[in-house]
Amino acid sequence: MFKVSAFGDSGLRIQFGETISPKTNQRIRSFAVLLEQEKLHGILEWIPTYTALSIVYDPYVISYAELEQFVLDLKEKMTRINLPKADVVHIPTCYGGDKGPDLAQVADHNGLTEEEVVKIHSGTNYLIYMMGFTPGFPYLGGMSKKIATPRLTVPRPKIAPGSVGIAGEQTGIYSMETPGGWQIIGRTPLKLYDPDRDPPILLKAGNYVRFHPVSEEEYKDILETVRNGTFHPHVEPYREEEDGCAG
Incomplete structure (x- = not known):
């Protein structure tokens, strides 16, 4: 699952799963690593939860449509992320x-x-x-x-x-x-x-x-x-x- 939706007037939410599981958690952490690496101008912070990750952005710097496309492009890189050993x-x-x-x-x-x-x-x-x-x-x-x-x-x-x-x-x-x-x-x-x-x-x-x-x-x-x-x-x-x- 990778479902993108609006989260208020300056947020975007990505749903990675429906249930709490190590696999879903791993995908969320991988995406968070990508966000840290990319450092897209306009993203203020991101908030990981059990099954989703929410991004807070500055709408005066980046539009929702631009951020949504950035997120969809980033999805393709998730499988190439090697998370640090636990x-x-x-x-x-x-x-x-x-x-x-x-x-x-x-x-x-x-x-x-x-x-x-x-x-x-x-x-x-x-x-x-x-x-x-x-x-x-x-x-x-x-x-x-x-x-x-x-x-x-x-x-x-x-x-x-x-x-x-x-x-x-x-x-x-x-x-x-x-x-x-x-x-x-x-x-x-x-x-x-x-x-x-x-x-x-x-x-x-x-x-x-x-x-x-x-x-x-x-x-x-x-x-x-x-x-x-x-x-x-x-x-x-x-x-x-x-x-x-x-x-």
């Missing part, structure tokens, strides 16, 4: 207790023990499909349906940065203190967003995340090294044949 970023996570107040609820909802929830949640690599809704927040794919749990009926007014949550069949990590309705099962001491760091955002779409359970004591030790700037998360090349099962 990495797996290991995220140390302290599950349960005051850092994961909803772990028991997730376990109860799915007829599991808390230990089983942690084992399932930390047992696979999660593809980072896109970044949103706050700087550094990763939208992850690949969570097992065995631990899927509905959002909270009443959202919390404050969720601590680093909180790891579940919402339906999704899992993610809060990058900043915000309100939220996800079921919080743990917390990482890592800073997903730090405006004083270069680059400020820790994770990147196209890479993978692997949650690594740590104790309360280990959490405190890592937090101290994060604060003094000496901690670097473990990163390794992604190997599909070694990926865990998320079924």
Whole structure:
């Protein structure tokens, strides 16, 4: 699928698929690489999502018709793009207790023990499909349906940065203190967003995340090294044949 349509009075939307899948994500990332390479005058920004990519443009610089033709021409180059090899970023996570107040609820909802929830949640690599809704927040794919749990009926007014949550069949990590309705099962001491760091955002779409359970004591030790700037998360090349099962 490659469907182009208007997106407001200064936007163009390209639909790459109907369902969330690694293949659709790969096509979206390939097209984003092409946009970055071409640097067409008049394009202000582009916004990738699970199944589409929207381009915001300046209509005083380039017309919709011109942009549409540019996009259609660019489509022909997509198969020649070699995306960079993906990495797996290991995220140390302290599950349960005051850092994961909803772990028991997730376990109860799915007829599991808390230990089983942690084992399932930390047992696979999660593809980072896109970044949103706050700087550094990763939208992850690949969570097992065995631990899927509905959002909270009443959202919390404050969720601590680093909180790891579940919402339906999704899992993610809060990058900043915000309100939220996800079921919080743990917390990482890592800073997903730090405006004083270069680059400020820790994770990147196209890479993978692997949650690594740590104790309360280990959490405190890592937090101290994060604060003094000496901690670097473990990163390794992604190997599909070694990926865990998320079924």
